Amino acid sequence: MANHALTNAEVSFQVVLTVDEALAFLKFLKRAGHSDYKKFADTRGGDAEVYEMLYAGEKIRAEIAATGFYCR
Incomplete structure (x- = not known):
């Protein structure tokens, strides 16, 4: 459940992953599509959460790619 006091705030974190x-x-991010996110999002108010999830995944993908890892 989202903490509404943090709405529109930015969250920054660092994570250490193995290469695998x-x-x-x-x-996973490459294979997950709009319908996958929509299945798990709260869409009672529209698709806003679906797109937030998609955008977050793309930001994470870009950060991993910036370290030199690419998935074809």
């Missing part, structure tokens, strides 16, 4: 974990997560 990074590649596996990149593969």
